[in-house]
Amino acid sequence: MINIDKVTKTYGKKQPLKEVSLTISKGEVFGLLGRNGAGKSTLLSILAAISKPDSGTAYINGMDSRKQKRKVRECIGYVPQEIALWEQNTVKENMIVFSKLAKIKASEESLKKLCSDVQLEDQWEEKVSRLSGGMKRKLNIAAALIHQPDILLMDEPTVGIDLQSKLEINRLVRKLADEGKTIVYTTHDLNEIMTLFNRIGVLKDGDFSFIGTANEAEEEYGGNTSRDEWIYNLLNR
Numbered sequence: 163m164i165n166i167d168k169v170t171k172t173y174g175k176k177q178p179l180k181e182v183s184l185t186i187s188k189g190e191v192f193g194l195l196g197r198n199g200a201g202k203s204t205l206l207s208i209l210a211a212i213s214k215p216d217s218g219t220a221y222i223n224g225m226d227s228r229k230q231k232r233k234v235r236e237c238i239g240y241v242p243q244e245i246a247l248w249e250q251n252t253v254k255e256n257m258i259v260f261s262k263l264a265k266i267k268a269s270e271e272s273l274k275k276l277c278s279d280v281q282l283e284d285q286w287e288e289k290v291s292r293l294s295g296g297m298k299r300k301l302n303i304a305a306a307l308i309h310q311p312d313i314l315l316m317d318e319p320t321v322g323i324d325l326q327s328k329l330e331i332n333r334l335v336r337k338l339a340d341e342g343k344t345i346v347y348t349t350h351d352l353n354e355i356m357t358l359f360n361r362i363g364v365l366k367d368g369d370f371s372f373i374g375t376a377n378e379a380e381e382e383y384g385g386n387t388s389r390d391e392w393i394y395n396l397l398n399r
């Protein structure tokens with residue numbers, strides 16, 4: 163469970179987060195939306211205990227992300243926007259390095275199982291530099307799951323990848339939520355906005371301008387306009 167209580171973050175003259183509050187339940191898939199620069203990655207990095215709020219508190223499973231950084235990181239899996247892998251090593255070698263970094267004594271079998279959960283079993287011995295963009299994303303997701311986190315934070319995990327990988331990632335996200343993991347996921351993808359999330363939240367001018375289901379958003383912003391148009395309005399108004 164995630165409880166964000168009046169979190170503020172300022173960078174110079176910019177204030178992407180102004181006393182933002184939100185509760186996300188266990189097993190929920192929450193779509194974090196907003197225009198470029200709205201503060202989505204800033205909020206994810208605070209939840210991941212990578213950066214600190216200037217004021218307010220983010221509680222992760224009841225723990226203060228600022229004061230109990232190490233314990234918070236143990237229950238968070240973070241998939242960053244930028245793919246971060248050792249290109250000259252194999253999938254297997256990458257998974258072993260990630261498990262060592264996470265200080266987890268994972269068996270080769272369990273690491274391979276995580277890769278097969280993201281349909282990468284055939285690439286186990288393949289060099290990362292030979293993988294497609296979608297495969298690299300899936301490997302980053304498998305790596306984020308090594309320490310069996312309760313919460314998965316995913317920053318645009320499907321941007322710029324092939325349709326098959328995207329659908330596989332979407333299915334995995336729903337499966338992980340069904341198993342009880344809490345997922346916060348940023349996207350600009352219209353289909354994901356409509357179908358993937360239990361709730362969506364739109365960050366605008368430092369706070370949530372909308373929190374609710376996609377259907378509720380459509381009722382509020384839809385009317386006679388096309389889907390593209392009302393989602394544009396949802397993000398911009």
Ligand SMILES: Nc1ncnc2c1ncn2[C@@H]1O[C@H](COP(=O)(O)OP(=O)(O)OP(=O)(O)O)[C@@H](O)[C@H]1O
Nearest residue numbers: 173174176178196197198199200201202203204205
């Ligand atoms: N380390 C930093 N130093 C200074 N400004 C920053 C820093 N990180 C983010 N910002 C600024 O804070 C604002 C929010 O950025 P953030 O990356 O959180 O937005 P975003 O919603 O994730 O955008 P995108 O959809 O483009 O990824 C932007 O104006 C950005 O330029």
